[in-house]
Amino acid sequence: MYQITLIPGDGIGPEISAATKEVLAATGVDIRWEEKLAGEVAYSKFGRLLPEDTLLSIRKNKIALKGPLTTPVGTGFRSVNVALRKEFDLYINLRPARTYRGVKSRYDNVDLVVVRENTEDLYAGIEHMVGEDAAESIKIITRKGSERIVRFAFEYAVREGRKKVTAVHKANIMKCTDGLFLNTARRVAEEFPQIEFEDRIVDNMCMQLVQKPELYDVMVLPNLYGDIVSDLCAGLVGGLGMAPGANIGKDIAIFEPVHGSAPKHAGQNKANPSAMIFSAVMMLRHLGEMEASAKVENALAEVISEGCAVTYDLGGASSTSEMAMAVIDKMR
Structure with missing residues (x-):
């Protein structure tokens, strides 16, 4: 069983995070999520962009999956993401870029x-x-x-x-x-x-x-x-909507899509979850769960290639959750 910190994030973050959780649950890998806040939503609730409770969770679990974050203007932070990298000495930023059939490029x-x-x-x-x-x-x-x-x-x-x-x-x-x-x-x-x-x-x-x-x-x-x-x-390879990423240090790794929080699209269940799901694929590989990692990546690639159950930016009309369900169906 893995205990992993989940930071849903701001804007579209909670939607693509929920979709990714569903996909990971379908792999059979035993993950216990510890949900914590950071970014704008944390600032509005606690007056802090990076609550100590969130930092303690990451330090304890060593692995985190997070959605995109917004840094409010006038807080003194240049970037919440930069602050996380400094806090945990995450000296590696790993960014794969790969073409997938069905993505305009x-x-x-x-x-x-x-x-x-x-x-x-x-x-x-x-x-x-x-x-x-x-x-x-x-x-x-x-x-x-x-x-x-x-x-x-x-x-x-x-x-x-x-x-x-x-x-x-x-x-x-x-x-x-x-x-x-x-x-x-x-x-x-x-x-x-x-x-x-x-x-x-x-x-x-x-x-x-x-x-x-x-x-x-x-x-x-x-x-x-x-x-x-x-x-x-x-x-x-088609833009930031297809770009996963990881920030890795000696003992701690945080996996995240590299696109923004797109607040104007928040709550509409229409954001492309691909980058978040591909980031979770990277996380599974980091954990040594190679079979599950390949299973998710291949299923998502197949859904994108078919183009029938994808979000608007990929030329489809499906919602975030519907695209996630299509990936899960491919994994069965």
Whole structure:
């Protein structure tokens, strides 16, 4: 039995979370959910975006599944998600991007994984005004941070049967910071001779992904480039509605769709649950439940491919809950 923290989230979060719970229940995997609040709904109820009770639950259970969160304006938080990453040192942001038949895309052969460093770079938020007319933001890249994210990328490639890791950087200009990241990547790559290694300058990488995404496999990037390129990759496969994600640390992992909370669609039971369900697929793999993971992924892919029981954004007319039921039917 697994005890897992569930944060339903804001906006459409509770609907896609409920749909995902139903799908996971149908796998037969014994999960006991511990539901907690965060984001706007927590702020309105407790006056805190991240209640201590929620943090304690995640720390205790080690695994969490969460819906999208809203950070209210004027709270002092840049992002609830960034706060969670810092709180638990979730230094890995894992973002797979894969094409599925039935999803409108310009490509039909994309199968990419973005491994994004999650704790340093410009996202450290160390910035200040310089007088009245200039602002300065400090970019921090460390050897430790670079080594652990690159090592994870190679270990992931080995574990998942991937063939190549591409380090993405701007070391031609930022020779100290990105140079340190690249040199560290090259050194770690020597420990994994069975995995092909290459590097790309980030602007060229973006062009390459648009022209020939089939040439790439696992990409490892510093925080800011990873944020940008992961959304680019989502665009290659149909958008954020198909984009699952995970934030992983040494002992704790939080799985989540990467799209927003879409408050204007809340309560209408029409949001696409695919990204949330695919995030749960990643969670099952993380737990070692490979059979259940494959069962859910294949069922959802089949529902999307058929196009008969999908939500409006996928060209159908089904509700969130109806699409979830269609996935469950495929699993039986």
